[in-house]
Amino acid sequence: MKAIVKTSRTRGASYRDAEVPVITKDELLVRVTAASISPGDLAIFNHAGPGFATPTLPFIFGQEFCGEVVEIGSQAKGFDKGDFVSVESHVFCGVCGQCRNDQRHICQNLRVIGRDLQGGFAEYAAVPARCAWKHSDSSLKDIGPVMEPFGSAVHAVLSEDLVGRTVLISGCAPHGLFAAGIAKAAGAKRVVAVDASAYRRKLALKMGADTAIDPSDKTCLSGLSKFCGPEGADAVIEMSGAQKAVALGLKALRPGGRFVAFGLPVTDISLDYAGDIVKRGLRLEGVAGREIFRSWYKMESLLKSGAVDPRPAITHTFAFKDFKKAFALINSKDKKCGKVILKP
Ligand SMILES: [Zn+2]
Structure with missing residues (x-):
């Protein structure tokens, strides 16, 4: 498959061939249909910036993405092939004090997809089933990748x-x-x-x-x-x-x-x-991340009812292969962009 890969401890990344991930029993293989560029992705691309930590190289980044389930691990219940999912990037352990007190987003053993685990700037991504949000229909398909940042804003505003x-x-x-x-x-x-x-x-x-x-x-x-x-x-x-x-x-x-x-x-x-x-x-x-999955239920309601339309904030779409143009736009001094989407 093709992927956007961080290959060196310098600014930038490469668009190149990578192995399709092999999923574990509690994971889904997702065919990525769209991803959006997060502040964390920008820090990895720039090799500097807020919250930046060097990943183990080579590394496929991309924290915000959605796609179609094409393979299901033996222990991953509740999904069918063809399901459309958006991804919660915060992978929680489920057993620490925070997780047991309904604060999974600040799990003590938190790992983040696209920062600690290989991400979604690729044709395929492995996603723990517990971090996949299954859409009930295709009405939010065009905003699938921005569910994650939208959920963070829901958490920040609506507490x-x-x-x-x-x-x-x-x-x-x-x-x-x-x-x-x-x-x-x-x-x-x-x-x-x-x-x-x-x-x-x-x-x-x-x-x-x-x-x-x-x-x-x-x-x-x-x-x-x-x-x-x-x-x-x-x-x-x-x-x-x-x-x-x-x-x-x-x-x-x-x-x-x-x-x-x-x-x-x-x-x-x-x-x-x-x-x-x-x-x-x-x-x-x-506020860090989204309440898992309370924020997701709130945002689904806000989006499906039409109470909030995030589309005006989504201003640009680039093909994966043109990712450098996308990052240059976000890095530009006058910031003439809102959310930028990348597509395989
Ligand atoms: Zn935990």
Whole structure:
């Protein structure tokens, strides 16, 4: 089969032949129909960036993908050949304290497909059956690969009631774009998006944000105060991991508000712990991945009901063989893209 493979400890990757995976008894062999590029994939391609860890080479990466089940391990129950599945990349152990307390997404023995295990930038991928989400029909086929990042945004946004609340989305890369749509669908009174890219601010408006603000604009703070009200935003969903964005988000939040930390920083973030958090009674919530599978049920409902349409955030599709063009687009300074999809 053909695959996008990391072959050296330098920036880049190769499109080349690879062996079709041999599945174990609890795995499915999935014929990949589409994959999308995640921040983790970008870090592996760039050989640098938030959360980057060198995989064992050669390594097929790709965390977000979907496809058709073509082979089923002897112990993998509940699937038939031809089933259309999206993949949950967080492979949980099922027996640790977190797993037994319904927190599989932060399993103590977590392994991630496309980071610790071979991924989906290939014609075929081996997927543990417990990490496959079987679609009941083909209505979400075109957005199959983005179920995973969309689910992360669902988890980040919906862990608290947002009806009538003012929400600031900090960072409008795909996770932030999805979050804008989800917050609006959840009944937020006002959704304010912040991003330096004019292209992505436009996408945020298409996704349902009421306004989109450039953080480098001198009137940014007064703009935030105009849209969030003088008391500040009720919730900040921080998707960028950038120091300046975190500082701005903390400033924009009202006392007692909820700060959701999702974006991964490249270096440690410094903040006024006492002044910004303790004395203002802020609630800081770290979000990693999706609740397995609670977030998936929520997103299926949001997507099938039409409450949120993620399609405006999906802006480009490339063939696997043209993957370098896709990564160049995401790496470009002006970020004229939303979610980028790759197809075999
Ligand atoms: Zn576990």
